[in-house]
Amino acid sequence: LDSIAWALNVRGGDVDHTPVALSYAIVGADGTTDLFxxxxxxxDAVRQxxxxxxxxHDRTAFAAALGTYAGKRVAADPERAVAAITQALQAGGAKVLPLRDPVVIAKAIKNPVEISGHRxxxxxxxxxxxxxxxxVEIECVKxxxxxxxxxxKLLAFREQTGLLKDTSFDTISATGPHGASPHYHVTEESSAPIEPGQLYLIDSGGQYADGTTDVTRVMPIGEPTEEMRDRFTRVLKGxxxxxxxxxxxxTMGGQIDAFARRPLWEAGLDFAHGTGHGIGAYLAVHEGPQRIAAPNYPGGAAMEPLRAGMMLSNEPGYYKAGEYGIRIENLILSEPRAIPGADREMLGFETLTFCPIERTLIEPALLTAEEGQWVDDYHAKxxxxxxxxxxxxxxxxxxxxKCAPLR
Incomplete structure (x- = not known):
């Protein structure tokens, strides 16, 4: 669905949090397109x-259309086209070629308009x-x-922008032990009081016509413990x-994943999720094919080469079962890096998300001079x-x- 939306530059409202329309498309080798x-x-605006x-065509005509390709070669992405489509093509006499959807990489590498919109x-x-x-700092401690x-309350602040279309996923609002579940989903039944002595984790995002956001921050409710500060700072270092x-x-995402884990590994700690996922441009908040994760991450996405223009999340974390969770998430953009004397093209990341990282949770003594400077430079931006x-x-x-220098 997102490939159709991106290729035709249209959006819909059939799926919660993801602005796509339930549809199918067949694109000919000459570029002719049939949309169902x-x-x-x-x-009228979309038709124009x-x-x-x-x-x-009406969506109901798609099944019959699949039977009209007898003797022809038809490409279908086995990762994105359901088995029923392949089976219908084969039943109609088509030769199905299992090829990657050509939109996937084009969509993943953001163009200048998409990057500007995201900013x-x-x-x-x-x-x-x-x-x-x-x-949170003022009210939750009460x-x-x-x-x-x-x-x-966070939704209300986003709605005040006047441009919010939707949240980009169900907000993860997790306090205390609920924060130790990386994908916790709050309900009327599970909603816990936010109390002093806890860490409050908020992972959320917005859908705007010019971009999709995804960001995680952690706030202490009252004074954090020394252990909380240590763990938070190690996550920050990653x-x-x-x-x-x-x-x-x-370079593949799986090759750099350990950069996020080393500070935790040095203390005998780790986190059990990927470090980063791709993100759409007013589309799906989780978009492939790129990912930063362990090389053995299911599905092989961590082995996708990273290219300039790919947007990802950067979200290492730490989770202490039954007590608290920590995750720091910004979105980043891969871009060329000029290295004197380099004999190959090099890439680095530009951070695109801007919101203070809670300074009372940072232990400056654990940061190198370069890391401390990064925090100060980030907060200046x-x-x-x-x-x-x-x-x-x-x-x-x-x-x-909140943006004052650490030292």
Whole structure:
């Protein structure tokens, strides 16, 4: 569905959090395209946009169309086309070629318009999240707030932008032991009170017409323990390890995953999920084919070569069962790096997400001078990007304090 949406530059509303329409498409070798979608989903603007380049059919006509390719070669991606499509083509006499969807890589490598749009979306989304974190710091220590009430408050801050289309996934609003479950889903039944002494983890994102966001931050409710600060700082060191990585063009995500884990490994710790996933441009918040994960990650996505223009998340974490969870997530963009004397094309990452990383959870003594400088440089950029979005004087003062140098 996302390949159709991207290739035709249309969006829909049939899937929660992912702006796609339930549809099928057949593209000829000469570029002629047949789109199968319910007619009532196409307004005049979409019909005009598609013009004569796309032949429109009711979605119910797709099955019959698959039987019209007798003696012809038809490519179908076995990772994305359901088995029923392949079976119908073969039953109609077509020779099915198991080839990768050609849209996948084109969609993964963001174009200048998509990158520019994401920057704008990230700035407004980061400001909304920063306002929320200030609210958490002030209100949650008083008691009376729950995981659900906090998630609703964050949604309200995003809605105040006037441009939010949807959240990009169900918000992970997790306090205390719930934070130790990386994919915790809060419900009316599970929603826990946010209480002093806990770590509160918020993993969330927004869908805007100009970009999709995904960001995780952790806030202490009251004073954090020494262990919490140690673990948080180790996760931060791993996050910086990915953010500052330099590697040859075509390096696989599985080859750099250990950069995020080494500071935890040195303390006999680890986390049981991937470090990063691809992300769409006003599309799916989890988009392939690229991924930063252990080389043996299921599905082989960690072995996909990284190319300039690919957008990923950078989200190492640490989870102490029954007590708390930590994850620091920004979105990053792979881009060329000029290395004097290099004999090959090199890449690095630009961080695209801007929101303060909670300084009371950072133990500066655990950071190298270079890591400490990265934090200060990052917060200087956060201040520069978000200050124009923070029109309230108290919000702005809070932001300035959170972005002050560590040392």
């Amino acid at each position: 979608v319910a007619p009532d989903k196409l307004d 946009h598609l013009g004569n380049a796309v032949r429109l 704008a979306a990230s700035a407004r989304d980061g400001a909304a999240l920063a306002r929320f974190l200030r609210w 008691g009376g707030q729950t995981e659900l009430s906090a998630a609703a 996050h910086i390890g990915i953010a500052t990585a330099v590697f040859p063009d075509g 956060v201040l520069a990007v978000l200050a124009p979005e923070m029109t309230d004087a108290e919000d702005r003062a809070w932001l300035i304090a």
